[in-house]
Amino acid sequence: MATPQDILGMIKDQNIQMIDLKFIDMPGIWQHLTLYYNQIDESSFVDGVPFDGSSIRGWKAINESDMAMVLDPNTAWIDPFMAEPTLSIICSIKEPRTGEPYSRCPRVIAQKAVDYLRSTGIGDTAYFGPEAEFFVFEDVRFDQNEHEGYYHVNSVEGRWNSGKEEPGGNLAYKPRYKEGYFPVAPTDTLQDIRTEMLLTMAKCGVPIEKHHHEVATGGQNELGFRFAELVQAADYLMTYKYCIKNVGKKYGKTITFMPKPLFNDNGSGMHCHQSIWKDGQPTFFGDGYANLSQTALWYIGGILKHAPALLAITNPSTNSYKRLVPGFEAPVNLAYSQGNRSASVRIPLSGGNPKAKRLEFRCPDASCNPYLAFAAMLCAGIDGIKNQIDPGSSLDVDIYDLSPEELAKVPSTPGSLMDALKALEADHEFLTTGGVFTEDFINTWISYKLDNEVIPMSIRPHPYEFALYYDV
Numbered sequence: 001m002a003t004p005q006d007i008l009g010m011i012k013d014q015n016i017q018m019i020d021l022k023f024i025d026m027p028g029i030w031q032h033l034t035l036y037y038n039q040i041d042e043s044s045f046v047d048g049v050p051f052d053g054s055s056i057r058g059w060k061a062i063n064e065s066d067m068a069m070v071l072d073p074n075t076a077w078i079d080p081f082m083a084e085p086t087l088s089i090i091c092s093i094k095e096p097r098t099g100e101p102y103s104r105c106p107r108v109i110a111q112k113a114v115d116y117l118r119s120t121g122i123g124d125t126a127y128f129g130p131e132a133e134f135f136v137f138e139d140v141r142f143d144q145n146e147h148e149g150y151y152h153v154n155s156v157e158g159r160w161n162s163g164k165e166e167p168g169g170n171l172a173y174k175p176r177y178k179e180g181y182f183p184v185a186p187t188d189t190l191q192d193i194r195t196e197m198l199l200t201m202a203k204c205g206v207p208i209e210k211h212h213h214e215v216a217t218g219g220q221n222e223l224g225f226r227f228a229e230l231v232q233a234a235d236y237l238m239t240y241k242y243c244i245k246n247v248g249k250k251y252g253k254t255i256t257f258m259p260k261p262l263f264n265d266n267g268s269g270m271h272c273h274q275s276i277w278k279d280g281q282p283t284f285f286g287d288g289y290a291n292l293s294q295t296a297l298w299y300i301g302g303i304l305k306h307a308p309a310l311l312a313i314t315n316p317s318t319n320s321y322k323r324l325v326p327g328f329e330a331p332v333n334l335a336y337s338q339g340n341r342s343a344s345v346r347i348p349l350s351g352g353n354p355k356a357k358r359l360e361f362r363c364p365d366a367s368c369n370p371y372l373a374f375a376a377m378l379c380a381g382i383d384g385i386k387n388q389i390d391p392g393s394s395l396d397v398d399i400y401d402l403s404p405e406e407l408a409k410v411p412s413t414p415g416s417l418m419d420a421l422k423a424l425e426a427d428h429e430f431l432t433t434g435g436v437f438t439e440d441f442i443n444t445w446i447s448y449k450l451d452n453e454v455i456p457m458s459i460r461p462h463p464y465e466f467a468l469y470y471d472v
Contacts, residue, residue: 002073004045010076011037011087018086020079021049021069022238023093024106026058026448027316028369030238033069034086045071048094058448059104068096075235077204081246088204090235103438106371110231113375116434122276122295122385123283127358128374129227129273130237132366134257136190136219136248149463153261155219157189175217177265178328182213190221197247198223204243206236215329216265227273230378234370241366257366259315260322267323267330270366272314273348274377275358285354289394290338290347296359300336300345301391302384303361303377306430307334307344308414308423313376314364316449317417318457323365324413331362334411335395343395344413363413375436383430418454421446 010016019040022032033051040049048068053060060067075090093105101108118124135155142151154161159174173187185191194211202208207226214220223244225236241257248255260267275284276299286293292300303310315324324330329341336345336359344363350356364373383389395410402410414420425446431437 002076004042004071004073007045007071007073007076007087007089008040008042011040014085016078016085016087018082018084020082020086020088021071021091022088023069023091024238024369024371025056026104026106026369026445028106028367028372029057030242031056040071045073047099048091048096050096053093058444066096067102068094070094074232075205077239080200080203080243090238104441104444106369107231107234109437109441110234110371110375112434112436113378114230116436117276117378117382119434120382120386122382123278125277126230126374126378127227127273127275127277128230128233128377129358130233130270130364130366130370131222131224131273132237132240132257132270133214133220133222133268134244134255134366135216135261135268136193136221136253136255137261138253140254140256144460149460153218155217157187158218160218175213177217178215180213180217180220181215188213190219193247193251193253194221194223197244200243200247201225201240204239206239206243214266214268216262216267218262218265220266220268230374231371234374237366237370259317259320259365259367261319266328268365269323269330269362270364270368271346271360271362272364272374272377273358273360274374274381276381282354282357284359285357291350291352291357292347292359295385296357297391298385298388299381300359300384301389302380302382302387302430303345303359304334304336304391304411305384305389306380306427307363307411308420309427309430310376310380311363311414312417312420312424312449313445314361314368314373315413315417315420316369317365317367318453320365320367321414321416321420324363332413333395334413336391337395340395340397345391376431379431379433379436383433417449421449421454 017037018034019037020032020034022030024030048070050068052065053067054065069091071089071091077088079086079088092107093102095102117126137153137155139154157174159177162174198208198211209224209226211223214222245255284293284296288297324332326332331344333343335343337343338347346360348360428442
């Protein structure tokens with residue numbers, strides 16, 4: 001654990017002149033402010049650094065815009081993408097007038113979720129391990145206005161380019177649809193870029209593990225890092241996205257974590273491994289189904305019960321629900337299983353090691369704000385444990401073997417962001433219990449998503465509508 005004195009000493013010893021303070025807005029994009037080193041002292045780690053929060057999405061009105069960024073000394077790393085040696089530090093937000101943590105700050109909410117867990121006595125540590133997938137493209141163009149709307153994405157790996165005339169000749173070796181998991185070079189063109197992405201993450205303090213190509217054609221990939229405690233895991237994920245996008249830019253590539261940028265191939269998810277520990281011991285290992293404890297089964301029960309509302313936070317984009325459709329390995333069934341990847345909760349194989357016992361919630365995608373998503377999942381699991389919610393029977397059959405009548409009995413994920421927001425409006429007590437989320441935040445979240453995403457999408461013509469209806 002680093003201290004403010006450690007960071008101030010590092011600044012002095014390494015002659016660092018620029019300090020970059022990063023914080024996250026409500027939808028989930030990093031923002032930053034760069035200061036000269038003499039603007040930082042010990043009080044910055046307690047009282048924070050003042051800034052104007054009026055233009056941050058989902059935050060303060062202009063008449064109440066004064067905010068403060070409180071530096072976390074455990075998050076400091078030298079930013080590899082800045083010409084001048086610059087120390088990057090992740091911050092949480094405080095109300096300077098009251099001295100209280102800001103209730104709409106996602107990082108504050110994540111810490112409240114951990115505090116709530118500890119207050120229940122169920123555990124003292126929540127571990128999360130997200131697996132965020134992404135696409136690497138060479139060219140992306142899109143626009144929407146009064147008389148046209150379109151998007152265009154392209155990748156040298158795209159199967160659609162098999163017949164394209166390319167400079168120097170088309171060398172083929174383009175992954176077939178749904179067959180990108182995972183061929184060697186020359187089909188995989190992104191090995192060296194992924195390696196640089198991974199090693200850059202390590203330089204920024206992220207405990208790295210692996211990288212590989214993913215299932216879809218057109219440059220789908222995934223990098224892996226080690227699980228961590230809830231807030232730190234979200235910090236790591238934001239650093240992950242920052243490094244990947246900027247390394248990609250260095251190579252003339254553009255990266256998106258958008259869940260479904262390509263039609264008719266696999267989308268990008270963010271499977272979230274999670275477990276609760278207490279006094280240094282895992283609580284999810286036991287003698288139940290798949291070597292789960294009763295605590296773990298109740299946790300799953302909470303996740304499944306609240307999943308429709310939960311997805312309004314873990315799958316918060318209209319595009320999220322283009323991924324959650326049958327036929328593309330997407331977890332559309334609200335059930336649990338140790339082997340069925342169409343189930344929303346999977347129990348990974350972990351042998352007889354109690355410390356490795358965890359569950360994997362497969363619905364989320366990386367368009368989410370990780371602080372909010374992890375906090376919401378933990379709150380749902382805690383509610384399951386407190387109220388001993390039975391998750392029902394496991395789904396261990398091939399869903400394609402089920403009759404329509406049997407399949408109809410398996411609950412499915414919401415069909416749209418609108419459906420998920422309606423579920424959240426009706427079911428959010430599990431989030432506000434313990435003061436993790438506030439009613440103000442839930443209402444602000446729903447209003448923001450409706451006003452800025454759902455309604456604007458609903459009133460615009462879609463290109464495919466012209467194919468369907470132009471000749472009516």
